[in-house]
Amino acid sequence: MAKNTLSFVCQNCGAAYNRWQGKCESCGEWNTLAEEDTTGSIPVSIRSKRKGRTFALESLAGKTQDAPRLSSGMTELDRVTGGGFVRGSVLLVGGDPGIGKSTLLTQATSLMARAGHRIVYISGEEAIAQVRLRAERLGLSDAPVQLAAETSVEDIVSTLSEGAVPRLIVIDSIQTMWTDTVESAPGTVTQVRASAQALIRFAKKTGAAIILVGHVTKDGQIAGPRVVEHMVDAVLSFEGEGSQQFRILRAVKNRFGPTDEIGVFEMTGLGLREVTNPSELFLSERDLGTPGTAVFAGIEGTRPLLVELQALVAPTSLGTPRRAVVGWDPSRLSMVLAVLEAHCGVKLSGHDVYLNVAGGLRIHEPAADLAAAAALVSSLVNAQLPTDAVYFGEISLSGVVRPVAQTPARLKEAAKLGFQRAVLPESARGEASGDAGLTLNAINSLTTLVAEIAARGSRRGDSSAPAEKNATPARFRRGEG
Ligand code: TYD
Ligand code: MG
Numbered sequence: 201m202a203k204n205t206l207s208f209v210c211q212n213c214g215a216a217y218n219r220w221q222g223k224c225e226s227c228g229e230w231n232t233l234a235e236e237d238t239t240g241s242i243p244v245s246i247r248s249k250r251k252g253r254t255f256a257l258e259s260l261a262g263k264t265q266d267a268p269r270l271s272s273g274m275t276e277l278d279r280v281t282g283g284g285f286v287r288g289s290v291l292l293v294g295g296d297p298g299i300g301k302s303t304l305l306t307q308a309t310s311l312m313a314r315a316g317h318r319i320v321y322i323s324g325e326e327a328i329a330q331v332r333l334r335a336e337r338l339g340l341s342d343a344p345v346q347l348a349a350e351t352s353v354e355d356i357v358s359t360l361s362e363g364a365v366p367r368l369i370v371i372d373s374i375q376t377m378w379t380d381t382v383e384s385a386p387g388t389v390t391q392v393r394a395s396a397q398a399l400i401r402f403a404k405k406t407g408a409a410i411i412l413v414g415h416v417t418k419d420g421q422i423a424g425p426r427v428v429e430h431m432v433d434a435v436l437s438f439e440g441e442g443s444q445q446f447r448i449l450r451a452v453k454n455r456f457g458p459t460d461e462i463g464v465f466e467m468t469g470l471g472l473r474e475v476t477n478p479s480e481l482f483l484s485e486r487d488l489g490t491p492g493t494a495v496f497a498g499i500e501g502t503r504p505l506l507v508e509l510q511a512l513v514a515p516t517s518l519g520t521p522r523r524a525v526v527g528w529d530p531s532r533l534s535m536v537l538a539v540l541e542a543h544c545g546v547k548l549s550g551h552d553v554y555l556n557v558a559g560g561l562r563i564h565e566p567a568a569d570l571a572a573a574a575a576l577v578s579s580l581v582n583a584q585l586p587t588d589a590v591y592f593g594e595i596s597l598s599g600v601v602r603p604v605a606q607t608p609a610r611l612k613e614a615a616k617l618g619f620q621r622a623v624l625p626e627s628a629r630g631e632a633s634g635d636a637g638l639t640l641n642a643i644n645s646l647t648t649l650v651a652e653i654a655a656r657g658s659r660r661g662d663s664s665a666p667a668e669k670n671a672t673p674a675r676f677r678r679g680e681g
Contacts, residue, residue, distance in 0.1 A: 207235075210233055270285045270409060271312075272284060273314075287408075290396075291412070295416060302372055306331070310345055320368070321346070353394075356399075370411045373413040494572075509568065510556045523553050539573075569593065569595035570646075590623070603628040607624065625642065
């Protein structure tokens with residue numbers, strides 16, 4: 201009986217269905233299903249019956265060596281990988297087209313090749329001339345990187361099996377690769393998976409490290425990097441706003457290192473520049489002294505990072521007010537707004553609320569709650585916050601300000617950048633004692649912060665923030681009926 205081997209595979213996540221449907225039930229994307237022949241995904245040679253060999257079973261205890269690492273020559277890249285590329289490991293670098301993946305890898309491979317390692321760069325997307333042109337622009341033409349424009353995985357594997365094993369191989373990009381073992385077109389899930397599998401096998405066999413470049417795609421025309429994420433040892437994501445020069449390299453998965461580290465780069469006319477002190481960068485163009493801005497003392501990985509949060513609270517003309525947020529979790533914003541409204545009497549239901557993290561950074565920490573609340577209230581009452589203060593602390597649903605990790609590191613960074621004051625959770629005061637010479641304003645509940653900011657507004661005595669004597673001014677009290 202002939203078996204139907206055609207199936208519909210989601211090009212985003214790789215889920216397979218028997219018939220076509222508009223939406224992938226697995227990842228929720230629309231229009232990403234494409235028909236693929238999945239028969240050949242396991243090569244015939246592997247499927248053929250053979251007698252299994254026996255192997256020894258090991259215990260957990262035993263001698264292991266630290267994974268030997270190859271430094272990329274770029275501190276920020278090494279930080280994200282956890283100290284360099286591990287021999288025999290496969291790493292996926294994902295990101296939007298044009299974000300700078302090829303630039304980053306051209307720079308890193310050139311530095312490593314100059315250090316005397318055999319480095320191979322396979323470009324499936326660009327012709328040799330284009331890659332050379334980029335290297336020229338970066339001033340790296342003299343680096344002894346071995347270059348090829350190839351897309352056949354079999355050809356690549358047999359070429360690289362000759363001679364000394366390369367220390368690092370870059371495949372730019374995995375979506376352009378194809379292998380003979382499957383029949384689908386290049387760029388489909390089946391092809392991308394099979395090609396990645398062949399390359400991973402090569403890495404494990406020879407001990408060469410491989411970097412796969414993967415374009416993040418929205419339209420499902422080609423398979424996204426998600427389909428190989430689970431097969432590789434580490435996944436790095438290269439992010440940034442198109443209009444901003446800052447690029448953030450983030451470890452999403454890492455079998456050999458931490459996953460919360462970020463590397464910060466700046467795209468310049470001469471390639472990517474490493475930013476070793478990101479706080480300076482994210483604060484460099486501060487709107488000093490504008491109501492609605494607060495500096496958040498955050499932590500990314502092991503590194504403290506100061507960044508400005510900007511809020512705008514304006515009366516709305518809509519029935520349902522707008523809540524827009526860039527760089528932070530919208531549901532955390534909703535939560536902070538709800539706590540302000542329920543416990544601090546700050547009425548925001550008649551206002552549009554906009555919150556922006558400056559510099560195109562994305563914050564994932566709940567510790568930003570307090571800074572966000574400060575920025576929101578500051579904008580609402582049109583009272584400028586002290587320009588020499590930083591804020592951090594998590595807000596609970598009851599309005600209590602809860603402690604967060606790494607208080608001393610946050611304070612030290614703030615002091616280093618010339619800040620004089622820190623607004624922080626009361627319960628973190630012990631941890632912070634004697635630190636960095638900042639004036640500490642430890643608060644226990646969000647109500648205290650709101651009252652303090654409102655008092656600043658009334659002290660200024662301008663028309664938009666009428667003078668009020670109470671700790672919790674009347675304009676914040678809930679509309680008692
Ligand atoms: P690229 O590395 O080709 O992106 P990807 O491989 O992720 O698709 O980089 C593309 C962008 O970077 C391109 O728009 C030009 C810009 N760029 C610079 O601004 N400066 C440079 O020195 C280089 C090489 C590129
Ligand atoms: Mg590229």
